[in-house]
Amino acid sequence: MLSKKTKYGLKALTFLASQPDREPVQIAEVAKQENISQKFLESILLTLRRNGFLGSKKGKGGGYYLIKEPEAIQMTSVMRVLEGPIAMVPCVSLNFYEKCDDCPDEGICTVNKLMLKVRDANLEVYRNTTLQDLIA
Amino acid sequence: MLSKKTKYGLKALTFLASQPDREPVQIAEVAKQENISQKFLESILLTLRRNGFLGSKKGKGGGYYLIKEPEAIQMTSVMRVLEGPIAMVPCVSLNFYEKCDDCPDEGICTVNKLMLKVRDANLEVYRNTTLQDLIA
DNA sequence: TATTACCCTATAGATTTAATAGGAATTACA
DNA sequence: TGTAATTCCTATTAAATCTATAGGGTAATA
Numbered sequence: 001m002l003s004k005k006t007k008y009g010l011k012a013l014t015f016l017a018s019q020p021d022r023e024p025v026q027i028a029e030v031a032k033q034e035n036i037s038q039k040f041l042e043s044i045l046l047t048l049r050r051n052g053f054l055g056s057k058k059g060k061g062g063g064y065y066l067i068k069e070p071e072a073i074q075m076t077s078v079m080r081v082l083e084g085p086i087a088m089v090p091c092v093s094l095n096f097y098e099k100c101d102d103c104p105d106e107g108i109c110t111v112n113k114l115m116l117k118v119r120d121a122n123l124e125v126y127r128n129t130t131l132q133d134l135i136a
Numbered sequence: 137m138l139s140k141k142t143k144y145g146l147k148a149l150t151f152l153a154s155q156p157d158r159e160p161v162q163i164a165e166v167a168k169q170e171n172i173s174q175k176f177l178e179s180i181l182l183t184l185r186r187n188g189f190l191g192s193k194k195g196k197g198g199g200y201y202l203i204k205e206p207e208a209i210q211m212t213s214v215m216r217v218l219e220g221p222i223a224m225v226p227c228v229s230l231n232f233y234e235k236c237d238d239c240p241d242e243g244i245c246t247v248n249k250l251m252l253k254v255r256d257a258n259l260e261v262y263r264n265t266t267l268q269d270l271i272a
Numbered sequence: 273t274a275t276t277a278c279c280c281t282a283t284a285g286a287t288t289t290a291a292t293a294g295g296a297a298t299t300a301c302a
Numbered sequence: 303t304g305t306a307a308t309t310c311c312t313a314t315t316a317a318a319t320c321t322a323t324a325g326g327g328t329a330a331t332a
Contacts, residue, residue: 002224004321007247014246026277035238040322046279059330060276075250088138102171110150110270111143114211117265121257129253134246140290162308176291182310194309195299 006082008036009044010134013053013078017070017131024056024063044082051081070132079126086126087119094119142218144172145180146270149189149214153206153267160192160199180218187217206268215262222262223255230255 011034016025027045031038045064048054055067079086080095090098091106092115099106106112147170152161163181167174181200184190191203215222216231226234227242228251235242242248 002247002251003319007225010247010250011245024277028277037322039324042278043280043322049278056278057330058276058278058328060332062277062330064278089143109147111138111146113270114146114261114265115138117261118258121261122254125250125253125257129250134249139288160308164308173291175293178309179291179311185309192309193299194297194307195301196307197300198298198308200309 003083004040005044006079008034008041009048009082010078011036012041012045012064013048013066013073013131014135016054016064016066017073017135019065022065022067024061024065026063030064047081051077053078053081070135071130073131075126075129075131076123078131086122087115089115092116092119094123139219140176141180142215144170144177145184145218146214147172148177148181148200149184149202149209149267150271152190152200152202153209153271155201158201158203160197160201162199166200183217187213189214189217206271207266209267211262211265211267212259214267222258223251225251228252228255 012030015030015034019025027042028038030036030045031041034041045054045056049056049064053066053068053073054064056062056064076086085093085096087093087096089100089111090096091100091103091109091112100109103109103112148166151166151170155161163178164174166172166181167177170177181190181192185192185200189202189204189209190200192198192200212222221229221232223229223232225236225247226232227236227239227245227248236245239245239248
């Protein structure tokens with residue numbers, strides 16, 4: 001299952017990318033428009049800012065805004081930041097590799113074999129999809 | 137993340153498919169060979185039996201055995217039984233469709249759009265992979 | 273200088289997952 | 303016919319994760 005965090009994060013990115021200009025949008029407005037708990041969204045936007053997707057402005061007239069072009073935002077990076085590793089098991093993860101402690105030999109593990117295929121298929125999708133593709 | 141239930145279930149299926157004959161294998165032996173908690177495995181094998189993958193025999197000399205040919209076991213059905221829906225959100229699920237309550241229009245939802253691609257990519261993998269492919 | 277709005281941590285509640293416990297039912301075999 | 307072996311089944315607990323909330327702190331701006 002996709003976590004709500006990722007779901008909301010994607011919706012927020014979409015919303016901000018769809019703004020005609022790049023003026024700051026208040027958390028409250030994003031939350032309202034996308035039906036998201038404001039406090040929860042707050043922490044998600046913070047994560048997105050810390051990871052270089054969003055900029056923010058404090059004080060009156062402040063809010064969040066996109067700082068990268070939608071064409072430059074790959075779903076691989078969005079998913080990794082919001083959802084975590086793309087691989088379904090650590091032993092096939094590119095960025096978060098870990099050996100399984102119950103599995104003596106990855107080379108003959110059928111779970112490994114299957115999940116490797118799944119990972120590649122998902123990577124293919126995420127790499128070839130940008131935020132721009134989604135809002136177009 | 138792939139649940140341990142699915143992971144263990146796949147390993148068990150693999151193990152049973154690799155037996156030279158289709159004689160019953162005891163839970164205890166599968167558990168030992170694959171490093172799985174026996175009681176947990178017990179419930180997983182039960183699920184696999186109820187869903188038509190395995191047969192069982194009680195009493196002395198009993199155990200579980202594969203009742204379908206490995207070539208005839210698609211990963212789509214295995215995953216649906218063990219892991220649940222293949223889609224990451226209900227609104228793109230073929231077998232478990234459900235409308236999102238926070239989303240007014242699926243047609244313009246970017247999460248829907250992305251997850252549709254992901255679902256298709258995963259289905260492609262699962263449909264084209266049988267148990268036989270994994271143990272070969 | 274008051275206000276607005278982001279920043280940050282902690283925590284509680286809900287849900288799911290993983291594992292365990294204990295016994296009932298069935299079978300093989302001596 | 304009795305006994306040991308093995309699956310069958312339900313309920314429960316323990317652990318982990320996810321979702322959401324609380325409550326105030328801090329910085330920037332009009």
